[in-house]
Amino acid sequence: MSVLLEADAVTRRFGGLTAVNEVTFSVEEGAAVGLIGANGAGKTTLFNCLTGFDKPTSGDVRLRGKSLLKMARHKVVKSGVARTFQIVKPFPDLPVLANVMVPLIAGGTKGDLRVQAMGVLDRVGLAHRAASPSSQLSEGDLKRLEMARALATKPQLLLLDEPFAGLSVAEIGVLSDTIRQLRADGTTLIVVEHKIGSLLQLVERVVAMDQGAVIADGEPQAVMRDPAVVTAYLGGEATTHEQH
Amino acid sequence: MTSTKVAEQPAAPSDGGSGRPSPLKRLLRPNPLILLALPIVLLYLPRFVDNTTLLQQIAVATIFVMFAASWDILSGYTGQVNFGHAAFIGTGAYTVALLSKYQPDVSNELALLAAVGAAALLGLLIGIPCLRLKGPYLALATLSVAGALVQLTFIFKTQTGGEDGIAGVKTVIDGSLTNTIGEGLSKLVLGPLTFSGLGGFDQYIYVSYFVTLVFMVVMVGGLMLLGYGKRGLVLRSIQQDELAAEAAGVPLTRYKLGAFVLSAACAGLAGGLYAQVRGTVALDLLAVDLSLLIIIIAAFGGAGSIIGPAIGAYVVVLLQNYYLDRATDLFVEHPELKIGTFALLLIIVLIVQPRGIVPPLLQRLSGRGSATRAAGATMVEGGGAKP
Ligand SMILES: Nc1ncnc2c1ncn2[C@@H]1O[C@H](COP(=O)(O)OP(=O)(O)OP(=O)(O)O)[C@@H](O)[C@H]1O
Ligand SMILES: [Mg+2]
Numbered sequence: 001m002s003v004l005l006e007a008d009a010v011t012r013r014f015g016g017l018t019a020v021n022e023v024t025f026s027v028e029e030g031a032a033v034g035l036i037g038a039n040g041a042g043k044t045t046l047f048n049c050l051t052g053f054d055k056p057t058s059g060d061v062r063l064r065g066k067s068l069l070k071m072a073r074h075k076v077v078k079s080g081v082a083r084t085f086q087i088v089k090p091f092p093d094l095p096v097l098a099n100v101m102v103p104l105i106a107g108g109t110k111g112d113l114r115v116q117a118m119g120v121l122d123r124v125g126l127a128h129r130a131a132s133p134s135s136q137l138s139e140g141d142l143k144r145l146e147m148a149r150a151l152a153t154k155p156q157l158l159l160l161d162e163p164f165a166g167l168s169v170a171e172i173g174v175l176s177d178t179i180r181q182l183r184a185d186g187t188t189l190i191v192v193e194h195k196i197g198s199l200l201q202l203v204e205r206v207v208a209m210d211q212g213a214v215i216a217d218g219e220p221q222a223v224m225r226d227p228a229v230v231t232a233y234l235g236g237e238a239t240t241h242e243q244h
Numbered sequence: 245m246t247s248t249k250v251a252e253q254p255a256a257p258s259d260g261g262s263g264r265p266s267p268l269k270r271l272l273r274p275n276p277l278i279l280l281a282l283p284i285v286l287l288y289l290p291r292f293v294d295n296t297t298l299l300q301q302i303a304v305a306t307i308f309v310m311f312a313a314s315w316d317i318l319s320g321y322t323g324q325v326n327f328g329h330a331a332f333i334g335t336g337a338y339t340v341a342l343l344s345k346y347q348p349d350v351s352n353e354l355a356l357l358a359a360v361g362a363a364a365l366l367g368l369l370i371g372i373p374c375l376r377l378k379g380p381y382l383a384l385a386t387l388s389v390a391g392a393l394v395q396l397t398f399i400f401k402t403q404t405g406g407e408d409g410i411a412g413v414k415t416v417i418d419g420s421l422t423n424t425i426g427e428g429l430s431k432l433v434l435g436p437l438t439f440s441g442l443g444g445f446d447q448y449i450y451v452s453y454f455v456t457l458v459f460m461v462v463m464v465g466g467l468m469l470l471g472y473g474k475r476g477l478v479l480r481s482i483q484q485d486e487l488a489a490e491a492a493g494v495p496l497t498r499y500k501l502g503a504f505v506l507s508a509a510c511a512g513l514a515g516g517l518y519a520q521v522r523g524t525v526a527l528d529l530l531a532v533d534l535s536l537l538i539i540i541i542a543a544f545g546g547a548g549s550i551i552g553p554a555i556g557a558y559v560v561v562l563l564q565n566y567y568l569d570r571a572t573d574l575f576v577e578h579p580e581l582k583i584g585t586f587a588l589l590l591i592i593v594l595i596v597q598p599r600g601i602v603p604p605l606l607q608r609l610s611g612r613g614s615a616t617r618a619a620g621a622t623m624v625e626g627g628g629a630k631p
Contacts, residue, residue, distance in 0.1 A: 053490075072495070072497075073490040073491070074490055074493050074494055074495045077492070082491070083491060085487075085488070089485050089487060089488035089491070090484075090485075091481045091485060091488060091489075094480060094481065098477055099481075102478055102489065102492045102494065103492035103493050105474045105475075105477060105478055106478065106493035106495070107493055149488075149491075150491070152492070153493050
């Protein structure tokens with residue numbers, strides 16, 4: 001399998017704070033990688049650097065060997081990288097359907113955009129809210145909308161920042177199925193998630209971060225047992241099951 | 245053990261997956277029949293109204309419709325609120341006037357094209373630095389450009405006439421295209437004999453009336469097609485959240501600059517046409533008052549809908565230039581009170597109906613039930629003028 005994304009010594013400093021510290025890893029095409037770490041570990045900042053929404057202080061990010069750093073954000077999207085925001089960013093006054101039509105239009109999609117947008121909404125289980133203004137959605141539905149909008153860019157690499165936060169158990173189940181389907185269709189995934197149990201059902205590899213640095217990277221069970229991960233992130237409940 | 249999955253699965257409803265485009269299609273566009281009614285009424289109005297003073301003021305209002313609609317495609321749609329729209333209007337008007345003065349051989353049509361070009365170029369020049377500005381900073385930047393142009397007219401006083409402006413600009417009667425349109429429609433609506441029987445000045449009023457109407461319908465129609473189409477949706481998404489729009493793959497710079505240039509070009513055309521309708525240009529076409537009046541009109545009518553500012557322009561300009569003067573002598577003696585009156589009116593309207601007067605009205609006329617009302621926010625984003 002060929003390498004899709006490479007982070008090469010990515011560092012991001014905010015004044016004296018090093019939010020992301022010399023992070024190096026690569027993701028193969030078709031892989032599903034979980035990214036975990038305590039609050040403030042630097043996961044979102046790393047996401048921003050990987051998707052062109054933030055510029056690393058140093059280091060490089062490459063997609064299929066080509067640096068993303070000098071690329072405009074929409075070009076990054078065009079080259080197949082989509083992301084969701086941890087703090088959802090809907091277009092609040094636009095109906096749900098129109099929210100999903102924007103990436104379709106931007107991507108130059110041909111054909112009936114409404115039908116296609118409806119199809120994307122259906123994939124995340126939001127079709128029944130198509131006509132509602134997104135400002136009227138629940139937190140869970142907003143998360144799904146966020147996902148639908150990313151999917152509508154037809155990404156090859158999808159970065160999800162806490163897709164399950166604020167969702168009910170049932171909603172997590174639905175979204176998990178969607179994510180699994182994406183994998184089956186060949187989409188490469190990087191998922192930040194605090195709900196470890198649900199995350200581990202989706203990924204075959206976990207990268208753990210602490211204070212900006214990668215402290216473990218590998219097969220999920222091994223990473224979860226890694227002493228550094230246990231102390232840094234999971235504390236005493238390392239081996240217990242997550243609570244929804 | 246996290247195998248809650250099995251129990252969750254039935255919670256995935258896929259109702260509506262077949263796509264129900266028709267109600268949504270309606271949400272994205274106002275009823276075209278209602279929109280067609282307006283130009284048709286305006287076209288035949290002179291047949292029933294022979295008050296030429298009123299017709300003349302309607303022609304002026306029609307120009308303001310273009311001012312307001314061209315402001316809206318930038319400010320109402322993308323949220324880059326332009327406080328100096330007069331800069332583009334004045335550029336168009338002075339381009340036409342200066343050409344008429346120094347190059348009288350240049351045809352009126354070509355002069356209008358030059359007005360469009362000059363204003364578009366200015367739009368590009370202002371638009372680039374404004375890409376990074378927001379809220380009050382953008383307001384200040386756009387405001388000061390218009391101010392700088394006023395200074396420029398003083399520096400080139402011999403050419404521009406300074407405070408006196410330029411008189412004797414070739415009018416719509418002198419332009420073959422405008423005169424053909426104006427005469428043709430006058431004869432169509434009034435009858436050939438009636439029109440030929442009018443005196444010179446009255447003929448000029450009718451020609452102005454119909455020419456402005458045709459330009460307005462084309463411009464506003466074009467802007468509405470854009471605004472209610474795919475590109476308009478993208479522009480709205482930019483106004484709602486620039487980062488989210490970029491994450492959706494929207495080329496932000498291209499759209500924001502494009503809106504700037506298009507807005508400027510349309511304002512330049514309207515300004516140039518205004519010069520040909522009035523036969524004069526003066527500093528009022530660059531003034532802060534004009535820029536502010538346009539914002540008042542747009543917010544009053546309903547920013548971010550094109551049709552709202554368009555109808556708002558008729559209401560406000562006819563009140564300002566015609567009805568208020570006839571209501572009380574106060575406004576005749578103190579015309580400067582008018583803009584204050586409108587500001588007050590605007591505040592009242594915005595308290596009662598934050599989306600402006602037109603969008604909610606159109607929605608009701610289009611027969612949209614309460615179920616789809618909320619979603620109709622797409623049709624108009626009333627907070628268009630949010631700083
Ligand atoms: N724009 C910014 N300016 C200054 N500091 C920032 C900025 N963005 C993030 N930080 C800091 O960088 C560190 C990493 O933040 P980040 O949001 O990446 O963490 P995270 O792992 O996503 O946390 P969470 O799990 O809470 O989402 C934090 O200490 C945060 O306060
Ligand atoms: Mg985060």
